[in-house]
Amino acid sequence: MTSFGKVVEYSAKHPKPANTTFSYGTAGFRTIGDTLESTLFRVGLLAALRSQSKQGKVIGVMITASHNHERDNGVKLVDPMGEMLQQSWESYCTQIANAETDDEVVQVLTSIAQTENIDLSITPRVVYARDTRPSGPLLQAALEDGLAALNANATSYGVVTTPQLHYFVRCLNTADTPVAYGEPTEAGYYEKYGQAFLRLVDGRSQPSKLYIDAANGVGAPQVRKLADTLKSPYFNIEVRNSDTETLGKLNIDCGADYVKSNQRQPAGMSLEPGSRYCSFDGDADRIVYYYADENGSFRLLDGDKIATLVATYLRDLVSTANIDDLEVGVVQTAYANGNSTSYIKDTLKLPTVFAKTGVKHLHHEAERMNIGVYFEANGHGTILFNPSAVSKLQNATPQTPAEADAIQRLWNLRDLINESVGDAISDMLLVEAILICKGWSLAQWDAAYNDLPSRLLKVVVNDRTIFKTTNAEQTLTSPPELQDVVNSLVAKYPRGRSFVRPSGTEDAVRVYAEAATRTDCDQLAYSVAGAVFDRAGGRGERPDEFL
Numbered sequence: 001m002t003s004f005g006k007v008v009e010y011s012a013k014h015p016k017p018a019n020t021t022f023s024y025g026t027a028g029f030r031t032i033g034d035t036l037e038s039t040l041f042r043v044g045l046l047a048a049l050r051s052q053s054k055q056g057k058v059i060g061v062m063i064t065a066s067h068n069h070e071r072d073n074g075v076k077l078v079d080p081m082g083e084m085l086q087q088s089w090e091s092y093c094t095q096i097a098n099a100e101t102d103d104e105v106v107q108v109l110t111s112i113a114q115t116e117n118i119d120l121s122i123t124p125r126v127v128y129a130r131d132t133r134p135s136g137p138l139l140q141a142a143l144e145d146g147l148a149a150l151n152a153n154a155t156s157y158g159v160v161t162t163p164q165l166h167y168f169v170r171c172l173n174t175a176d177t178p179v180a181y182g183e184p185t186e187a188g189y190y191e192k193y194g195q196a197f198l199r200l201v202d203g204r205s206q207p208s209k210l211y212i213d214a215a216n217g218v219g220a221p222q223v224r225k226l227a228d229t230l231k232s233p234y235f236n237i238e239v240r241n242s243d244t245e246t247l248g249k250l251n252i253d254c255g256a257d258y259v260k261s262n263q264r265q266p267a268g269m270s271l272e273p274g275s276r277y278c279s280f281d282g283d284a285d286r287i288v289y290y291y292a293d294e295n296g297s298f299r300l301l302d303g304d305k306i307a308t309l310v311a312t313y314l315r316d317l318v319s320t321a322n323i324d325d326l327e328v329g330v331v332q333t334a335y336a337n338g339n340s341t342s343y344i345k346d347t348l349k350l351p352t353v354f355a356k357t358g359v360k361h362l363h364h365e366a367e368r369m370n371i372g373v374y375f376e377a378n379g380h381g382t383i384l385f386n387p388s389a390v391s392k393l394q395n396a397t398p399q400t401p402a403e404a405d406a407i408q409r410l411w412n413l414r415d416l417i418n419e420s421v422g423d424a425i426s427d428m429l430l431v432e433a434i435l436i437c438k439g440w441s442l443a444q445w446d447a448a449y450n451d452l453p454s455r456l457l458k459v460v461v462n463d464r465t466i467f468k469t470t471n472a473e474q475t476l477t478s479p480p481e482l483q484d485v486v487n488s489l490v491a492k493y494p495r496g497r498s499f500v501r502p503s504g505t506e507d508a509v510r511v512y513a514e515a516a517t518r519t520d521c522d523q524l525a526y527s528v529a530g531a532v533f534d535r536a537g538g539r540g541e542r543p544d545e546f547l
């Protein structure tokens, strides 16, 4: 096929490493950066094809490995509305990445084009960006070769956060339509979210300084640009862990994942009671807050706390706005702390559902709700207003100034959030706006409910593909009988809950446990992890610290 005429020649420059299998998982391709050159080239080809399959809409490609080690890298595709790649195309990604020869690459392209009935005469349009990783430039060059091989109209956004790239894609594809999302530029991004923030906080008391741990990643320069754009006492920040130049610092002892996993402050931050802190991850799509209480103890405000804060605020606004049948719901994963789920159901009296791990699953569940708040406990999430919510807001006829104000605030909130994907910078502005409007400290926010003690462990096994789950990943259907063992262990502990699932991003099995006390929780976590190790081919050291 002539459309693929240049592919073999270009592909020969980016040979696939022998004996390596790539897989497009929850977060796209993710592995040691240096092994990904052929994959990036091929993702370029596929991004072009995907654009053609969408009649030339812009497709995004983000080169990042998020919170993972600096030597890792990865890549994921962004669909036209700024959402994650449609799931049915994930297997095409895996297929093309694993084609053994240059000719096979062309065969895979040809077969996808036929299956999807793609008009290859359409000019593909693709935009791409990368984070600060050292392997980024090399991988970007390979991607550019893939795009050139299919004559794509390709534009680089340089080094930006993952959610910024999602935002650009959505802006480009909605330009000049009734749902135009904004200017597809960095300046447009800061302007849109920054102005919505200022509209919400106007006239309120100014907050104290917010210390931001940027994980020594791309969030550091980007959040500073936001502050430079805003120049507002409402956004009084100091960025720490902002060294994106020195090798070996990205995500090390800092960042949202470190803070959430270790339940402690990052390097470079000593916590003063009364002060306010947050951490981004390496590509700035996750955020967690924290502070020291009056005894100096570390207190974490994770994705569950953010979800409950946001849901409470939205629920109250919707109630004041007095619009019929406009409902707020919350989507969580099984990793959500049990007390957050009880709080949403029993105190807020809002509907809540569990989705499988990975934001694309949460996103789809949230789309079914009028106003869907979704967050993973690790701090990755956002809010979606579905078309029915938007038309209810448009058609609302406020009867009082309070109703009109609440409706205006809902519009401003919608402008403040990145609807395409979880975004640390936009989520931070959202949290800040709510805290400013409520006049709350972090301790007042934290007071809504107390987390149950929880523990997340990793077990390395010979073959994690034998682990199969159901019930939003909370119940194992394979290996046989392992779930019965987990159930009998859980039954021993008051408020015990535990589940086992294979990781979608690492070669390991994750064990989560929570219970009424720290001791019970740890015993439960380690006994379940021990059972997994013994009965399902554990490798290396047995996890038995507490037994």
Ligand code: NG1
Pocket: 026, 027, 066, 335, 357, 358, 359, 376, 378, 380, 502, 503, 504, 505, 506, 510
């Ligand atoms: P896996 O490795 O499948 O557990 C992790 C996170 C997810 C999600 C993805 C993508 C946990 C327990 N898991 O997935 O929530 O963020 O990475 O980055 O935090």
Ligand code: ZN
Pocket: 066, 067, 281, 282, 283, 284, 285, 286
């Ligand atoms: Zn990330």
